[in-house]
Amino acid sequence: MPLGHVAVVTGTVNDRVITIDQSHWGQSGISRNIRVVDVSPGNDWSAVRVELNRQSGTFGSIYPTYGFIYSRPDSRSNVMVAEASENSSEISDQYAEAPVTAGGVEDHYLSREFVPHRRHLISRVKRHVN
CATH class of the missing domain: 2.30.30 (SH3 type barrels.)
Incomplete structure:
Protein backbone atom coordinates (compact mmCIF):
# COMPACT_ATOMS: atom_id res chain seq x y z
CA MET A 1 0.00 0.00 0.00
CA THR A 65 4.36 -7.86 5.13
CA TYR A 66 6.75 -6.10 7.48
CA GLY A 67 5.81 -6.38 11.12
CA PHE A 68 2.25 -7.37 10.28
CA ILE A 69 2.06 -10.19 12.82
CA TYR A 70 5.02 -11.05 14.97
CA SER A 71 5.93 -12.50 18.33
CA ARG A 72 7.12 -10.27 21.11
CA PRO A 73 10.86 -9.66 20.82
CA ASP A 74 13.22 -11.46 23.18
CA SER A 75 14.79 -8.14 24.11
CA ARG A 76 12.67 -5.52 25.84
CA SER A 77 14.91 -2.74 24.54
CA ASN A 78 12.18 -1.27 22.34
CA VAL A 79 9.21 -1.69 24.67
CA MET A 80 7.78 1.26 26.59
CA VAL A 81 6.04 0.36 29.84
CA ALA A 82 3.41 2.30 31.79
CA GLU A 83 2.41 1.00 35.20
CA ALA A 84 0.00 2.03 37.94
CA SER A 85 1.56 2.80 41.31
CA GLU A 86 1.55 0.03 43.89
CA ASN A 87 -0.89 2.08 45.98
CA SER A 88 -3.45 2.07 43.18
CA SER A 89 -6.59 0.01 43.76
CA GLU A 90 -6.47 -1.15 40.14
CA ILE A 91 -2.97 -2.24 39.23
CA SER A 92 -2.44 -3.01 35.58
CA ASP A 93 0.42 -2.98 33.12
CA GLN A 94 0.23 -1.52 29.64
CA TYR A 95 2.80 -2.36 26.99
CA ALA A 96 3.36 -0.61 23.69
CA GLU A 97 6.15 -1.59 21.36
CA ALA A 98 8.01 1.23 19.69
CA PRO A 99 10.57 1.22 16.92
CA VAL A 100 14.15 1.91 17.96
CA THR A 101 14.03 5.18 15.99
CA ALA A 102 11.05 6.54 17.93
CA GLY A 103 11.70 9.72 19.85
CA GLY A 104 11.04 9.96 23.55
CA VAL A 105 8.70 12.12 25.59
CA GLU A 106 10.97 15.12 25.17
CA ASP A 107 10.65 14.77 21.36
CA HIS A 108 6.87 14.39 21.57
CA TYR A 109 7.42 10.83 20.28
CA LEU A 110 8.56 12.08 16.88
CA SER A 111 10.96 9.81 15.08
CA ARG A 112 14.43 11.25 14.75
CA GLU A 113 14.82 9.52 11.39
CA PHE A 114 11.45 10.24 9.77
CA VAL A 115 11.57 10.85 6.05
CA PRO A 116 8.21 11.65 4.44
CA HIS A 117 7.09 9.70 1.40
CA ARG A 118 7.99 11.61 -1.77
CA ARG A 119 4.30 12.02 -2.64
CA HIS A 120 3.68 13.81 0.64
CA LEU A 121 6.81 15.96 0.62
CA ILE A 122 5.81 19.58 0.16
CA SER A 123 8.83 21.27 1.68
CA ARG A 124 11.67 20.22 3.89
CA VAL A 125 11.61 21.74 7.34
CA LYS A 126 14.79 21.56 9.38
CA ARG A 127 14.15 20.59 12.95
CA HIS A 128 16.77 21.39 15.56
CA VAL A 129 17.49 18.37 17.78
CA ASN A 130 19.58 18.96 20.90
Whole structure:
Protein backbone atom coordinates (compact mmCIF):
# COMPACT_ATOMS: atom_id res chain seq x y z
CA MET A 1 0.00 0.00 0.00
CA PRO A 2 2.14 2.92 -1.20
CA LEU A 3 -0.16 5.65 0.13
CA GLY A 4 -0.79 4.35 3.64
CA HIS A 5 -2.64 1.54 5.37
CA VAL A 6 -3.63 0.61 8.89
CA ALA A 7 -5.20 -2.63 10.09
CA VAL A 8 -6.20 -4.03 13.46
CA VAL A 9 -6.45 -7.78 14.03
CA THR A 10 -9.95 -8.48 15.31
CA GLY A 11 -9.96 -12.27 15.36
CA THR A 12 -8.19 -15.52 14.62
CA VAL A 13 -9.92 -18.08 12.40
CA ASN A 14 -7.02 -20.57 12.44
CA ASP A 15 -3.21 -20.51 12.29
CA ARG A 16 -3.28 -19.24 8.67
CA VAL A 17 -6.36 -16.98 8.66
CA ILE A 18 -7.19 -13.88 10.71
CA THR A 19 -9.83 -11.17 10.49
CA ILE A 20 -9.02 -7.46 10.49
CA ASP A 21 -10.64 -4.06 10.42
CA GLN A 22 -8.73 -1.89 7.96
CA SER A 23 -8.58 1.50 6.34
CA HIS A 24 -6.27 2.85 3.66
CA TRP A 25 -6.05 5.79 1.28
CA GLY A 26 -7.56 3.77 -1.57
CA GLN A 27 -10.99 3.64 0.06
CA SER A 28 -13.19 5.79 2.22
CA GLY A 29 -14.03 4.63 5.70
CA ILE A 30 -13.22 1.41 7.52
CA SER A 31 -13.73 -2.11 6.19
CA ARG A 32 -14.64 -4.56 8.94
CA ASN A 33 -14.25 -8.33 9.30
CA ILE A 34 -11.90 -8.67 6.35
CA ARG A 35 -10.15 -12.04 6.16
CA VAL A 36 -6.38 -12.19 5.68
CA VAL A 37 -4.69 -15.44 4.64
CA ASP A 38 -1.05 -16.26 5.39
CA VAL A 39 0.37 -17.55 2.09
CA SER A 40 4.03 -17.54 3.15
CA PRO A 41 5.89 -20.81 2.57
CA GLY A 42 7.20 -20.84 6.15
CA ASN A 43 3.85 -20.00 7.79
CA ASP A 44 5.49 -16.86 9.23
CA TRP A 45 3.06 -14.20 7.95
CA SER A 46 5.70 -12.66 5.70
CA ALA A 47 3.27 -12.80 2.73
CA VAL A 48 -0.52 -12.45 2.81
CA ARG A 49 -3.58 -12.18 0.60
CA VAL A 50 -6.36 -9.87 1.75
CA GLU A 51 -10.05 -10.45 1.07
CA LEU A 52 -11.34 -7.88 -1.40
CA ASN A 53 -13.91 -5.45 -0.02
CA ARG A 54 -17.51 -6.38 -0.68
CA GLN A 55 -16.45 -9.56 -2.50
CA SER A 56 -16.57 -12.31 0.11
CA GLY A 57 -14.31 -15.23 -0.74
CA THR A 58 -12.30 -13.26 -3.31
CA PHE A 59 -8.72 -12.42 -2.39
CA GLY A 60 -6.32 -9.90 -3.90
CA SER A 61 -2.66 -10.06 -4.82
CA ILE A 62 0.06 -11.45 -2.60
CA TYR A 63 1.55 -8.69 -0.45
CA PRO A 64 4.80 -8.88 1.51
CA THR A 65 4.36 -7.86 5.13
CA TYR A 66 6.75 -6.10 7.48
CA GLY A 67 5.81 -6.38 11.12
CA PHE A 68 2.25 -7.37 10.28
CA ILE A 69 2.06 -10.19 12.82
CA TYR A 70 5.02 -11.05 14.97
CA SER A 71 5.93 -12.50 18.33
CA ARG A 72 7.12 -10.27 21.11
CA PRO A 73 10.86 -9.66 20.82
CA ASP A 74 13.22 -11.46 23.18
CA SER A 75 14.79 -8.14 24.11
CA ARG A 76 12.67 -5.52 25.84
CA SER A 77 14.91 -2.74 24.54
CA ASN A 78 12.18 -1.27 22.34
CA VAL A 79 9.21 -1.69 24.67
CA MET A 80 7.78 1.26 26.59
CA VAL A 81 6.04 0.36 29.84
CA ALA A 82 3.41 2.30 31.79
CA GLU A 83 2.41 1.00 35.20
CA ALA A 84 0.00 2.03 37.94
CA SER A 85 1.56 2.80 41.31
CA GLU A 86 1.55 0.03 43.89
CA ASN A 87 -0.89 2.08 45.98
CA SER A 88 -3.45 2.07 43.18
CA SER A 89 -6.59 0.01 43.76
CA GLU A 90 -6.47 -1.15 40.14
CA ILE A 91 -2.97 -2.24 39.23
CA SER A 92 -2.44 -3.01 35.58
CA ASP A 93 0.42 -2.98 33.12
CA GLN A 94 0.23 -1.52 29.64
CA TYR A 95 2.80 -2.36 26.99
CA ALA A 96 3.36 -0.61 23.69
CA GLU A 97 6.15 -1.59 21.36
CA ALA A 98 8.01 1.23 19.69
CA PRO A 99 10.57 1.22 16.92
CA VAL A 100 14.15 1.91 17.96
CA THR A 101 14.03 5.18 15.99
CA ALA A 102 11.05 6.54 17.93
CA GLY A 103 11.70 9.72 19.85
CA GLY A 104 11.04 9.96 23.55
CA VAL A 105 8.70 12.12 25.59
CA GLU A 106 10.97 15.12 25.17
CA ASP A 107 10.65 14.77 21.36
CA HIS A 108 6.87 14.39 21.57
CA TYR A 109 7.42 10.83 20.28
CA LEU A 110 8.56 12.08 16.88
CA SER A 111 10.96 9.81 15.08
CA ARG A 112 14.43 11.25 14.75
CA GLU A 113 14.82 9.52 11.39
CA PHE A 114 11.45 10.24 9.77
CA VAL A 115 11.57 10.85 6.05
CA PRO A 116 8.21 11.65 4.44
CA HIS A 117 7.09 9.70 1.40
CA ARG A 118 7.99 11.61 -1.77
CA ARG A 119 4.30 12.02 -2.64
CA HIS A 120 3.68 13.81 0.64
CA LEU A 121 6.81 15.96 0.62
CA ILE A 122 5.81 19.58 0.16
CA SER A 123 8.83 21.27 1.68
CA ARG A 124 11.67 20.22 3.89
CA VAL A 125 11.61 21.74 7.34
CA LYS A 126 14.79 21.56 9.38
CA ARG A 127 14.15 20.59 12.95
CA HIS A 128 16.77 21.39 15.56
CA VAL A 129 17.49 18.37 17.78
CA ASN A 130 19.58 18.96 20.90
